[in-house]
Amino acid sequence: MPADHHTDVAIIGAGPVGLFAVFECGMLRMKTHVIDALDTVGGQCAALYPEKPIFDIPGYPKIEAAELIDKLAEQAAPFEPAYHLGRQVEQLVRAGDGGWRVVTAGGDTITAKAVIVAAGVGAFGPNRPPLDGIGAFEGKSVLYYVKQREALRGKRVVIAGGGDSAVDWALLLADIAARVMVVHRRPKFRAAPENAERLRALADAGTLDLVVPFQLAGLEGSGDQLAAVLVESLDGAKRRLEADVLLPFFGLAMNLGPIAGWGLNLERNHIAVDPATCATNVPGIFAIGDIATYGGKLKLILSGFAEAAMAAHAIHPIVHPGEVLHFEYSTTKGVPGS
Ligand SMILES: Cc1cc2nc3c(=O)[nH]c(=O)nc-3n(C[C@H](O)[C@H](O)[C@H](O)COP(=O)(O)OP(=O)(O)OC[C@H]3O[C@@H](n4cnc5c(N)ncnc54)[C@H](O)[C@@H]3O)c2cc1C
Numbered sequence: 015m016p017a018d019h020h021t022d023v024a025i026i027g028a029g030p031v032g033l034f035a036v037f038e039c040g041m042l043r044m045k046t047h048v049i050d051a052l053d054t055v056g057g058q059c060a061a062l063y064p065e066k067p068i069f070d071i072p073g074y075p076k077i078e079a080a081e082l083i084d085k086l087a088e089q090a091a092p093f094e095p096a097y098h099l100g101r102q103v104e105q106l107v108r109a110g111d112g113g114w115r116v117v118t119a120g121g122d123t124i125t126a127k128a129v130i131v132a133a134g135v136g137a138f139g140p141n142r143p144p145l146d147g148i149g150a151f152e153g154k155s156v157l158y159y160v161k162q163r164e165a166l167r168g169k170r171v172v173i174a175g176g177g178d179s180a181v182d183w184a185l186l187l188a189d190i191a192a193r194v195m196v197v198h199r200r201p202k203f204r205a206a207p208e209n210a211e212r213l214r215a216l217a218d219a220g221t222l223d224l225v226v227p228f229q230l231a232g233l234e235g236s237g238d239q240l241a242a243v244l245v246e247s248l249d250g251a252k253r254r255l256e257a258d259v260l261l262p263f264f265g266l267a268m269n270l271g272p273i274a275g276w277g278l279n280l281e282r283n284h285i286a287v288d289p290a291t292c293a294t295n296v297p298g299i300f301a302i303g304d305i306a307t308y309g310g311k312l313k314l315i316l317s318g319f320a321e322a323a324m325a326a327h328a329i330h331p332i333v334h335p336g337e338v339l340h341f342e343y344s345t346t347k348g349v350p351g352s
Contacts, residue, residue: 016120016121016122016123017122017123018122018123018124018125019047019096019098019122019123019124019125020124020125020126021045021046021047021096021124021125021126022039022044022045022046022126022127022128022333023035023039023044023045023046023047023126023127023128023129023130023326023329023333024046024047024048024049024114024116024124024126024128024129024130025039025046025047025048025049025095025129025130025132026049026050026103026106026116026129026130026131026132026133027048027049027050027057027131027132027133027134027303027305028048028049028050028052028055028056028057028097028099028132029050029055029056029057029058029059029132029134029303029304030056030057030059030082030083030086030303030315030318030319031057031132031134031302031303031304031315031318031319031321031322032048032050032057032130032132032303033048033055033056033083033086033087033089033090034086034089034090034318034319034322035130035132035302035322035325035326036048036090036093036095037086037089037090037093037322038322038323038325038326039093039130039326039329040090040092040093040095040349040350041093041326041344041347041349042326042327042329042330042333042334042339043334044326044329044330044333044334045093045094045095046093046095046096047095047096047097047098047124047126048095048096048097048098049097049098049101049103049116049118049124050097050098050099050100050101051100051101051102051103051137052099052100053099053100054099055083055087055097055099056079056080056083057134058134058135058138058304059079059080059082059083059315060079060080060083061138061159062159062266063079064078064079064080064083064161065078065079065080065160065161065162065163066078066079066182067079068082068315070314070315070316071315071316072316082315092349092350092351092352093349093350098118098122098124101118101119101120101122102118102119102137102271102272103116103117103118103119103133103272103273104117104118104119104272105117105272105276106129106276106299109125112127112298113125113126113127113128113298114126114127114128114129114298114299116129127298127329127332127333128298128299128300128329128332128333129298129299129300130292130300130301130302130322130325130329131273131278131285131294131299131300131301131302131305131306132301132302132303132305132318132322133270133273133303133305134303134304134305135266135268135304135305136268136269136270136271136273136283136305137269137270137271138266138267138268138269139158139266139267139269140158140159140262140264140265140266140267141262141264141265141266141267142158142262142264143174143230143262143264145230145231145232145233146232146233147233148233150235150237150238151233151235151238151239151240151260153238154238154239155235155238155239155240155258155259155260156233156240156259156260156261156262157259157260157261158261158262158263160183160261163186163187163190164190166187166190166191166259167190167191168190168191168192169191169192169258169259170191170192170193170195170256170257170258170259171187171191171193171194171195171257171258171259171260171261172195172196172197172225172243172255172257172259172260172261173187173194173195173196173197173260173261173263174196174197174198174229174230174243174260174261174262174263174264175197175198175262175263175264175265176198176199176200176202176203176204176205177203177204177205177263177265178204178205178206178209179263179265180196180198180203180205180261180263181196181203181205181206181209181210181213182205182209183261183263184196184213184216184222185209185212185213185216188216188221188222189221192258193222193223194221194222194223195222195223195225195243195255195257196213196217196222196223196224196225196226197225197226197228197229197230197243197245197255198224198225198226198227198228199226199227199228199229199248200226200227201226201227225245225253225255227247227248228245228246228247228251228253229245229246229247229248230243230244230245230260230262231244231245231246231252232244233260234254239258240257240258240259240260241256241257242254242255242256242257243255243257243260268283270283273285273305276296276299277296278294278295278296278299278301279294279295281307282307284305284306284307285301285305285306285307286307286308287300287301287302287306287307287308288308289308289309289310289311290324290328291324291325291327291328292306292321292324292325292328293325293328298332300325300328300329302318302321302322302324302325303318303321303322304318306321327339
């Protein structure tokens, strides 16, 4: 049964920036509901690189992406946000009282006085190689994200792609996988030069195999378990690589999805905002994090955090009209339960 909810601010996207927006809204006494299409919080950090260390979060010289998300969720918790996970937002329509109604694919609605769109790159998904029958193996022996490196211990792994993800994972798996084979259609890799060099050194030492210049041509296996990956070179040479797992790393398909139809000013698949407030062209709708753009925008988590603070301050008069907002430090105010 679809449910109807009411809140002060609806936040679309539970990535790092959406989570921090819960905290910033909470500090200004604004209740939040957070909606995400994924069935877990954390956005790209949780879905794409949970075990990778991040080095540019202020105050943390090094923190794994999954741990950052745990900390952000913990920081948001005192403000008791309501999470609606596994729910794609399809529509954003005006509510009768001047606010907005967020409508999910399942028909749930969240009516809010203001909306923060923190939807990252939109509905993101991997670019899938066009191989016959690949769907049967996906999620079991064809993986687009590695959630736990340990799960690949002792396996024969084919990695396809020539960018940072392909090279990083080849380096990370070289000493725990039974075999790592890297398939790329060019001899040169587009990864960070020092990592590309390390890859080549491991290949020279015989620790892993570079299968270049080849591209994926087919899969063999039964049920959901892969047995071999077939590859072909441009001049028609063929090879059969016996493998337990294929990791295709051909980048992310970025698709704004339903957001493109909400009447927001877009610039190359991003939402244009006023950098002072993160307001969009539509009153009451704000955008922050990777999806928001303005002159000089840096697509970094730390920029998104600052945008969350600015949006929350700009939304305060909408939620608490007529109330004077005194700027206060968190050290003065504290948080609930502190
Ligand atoms: C491999 C890799 C390494 C990175 N390393 C760093 C780094 O070292 N430092 C750094 O600062 N940044 C790094 N980044 C970038 C960083 O992850 C992003 O800047 C950050 O995730 C943006 O956060 P966000 O909350 O704006 O969006 P996202 O993390 O993309 O989260 C957006 C969420 O919105 C949801 N969503 C989208 N559309 C809808 C919809 N219609 N309905 C419901 N939900 C929706 C998505 O499911 C997603 O969960 C890296 C990224 C990658 C891929």
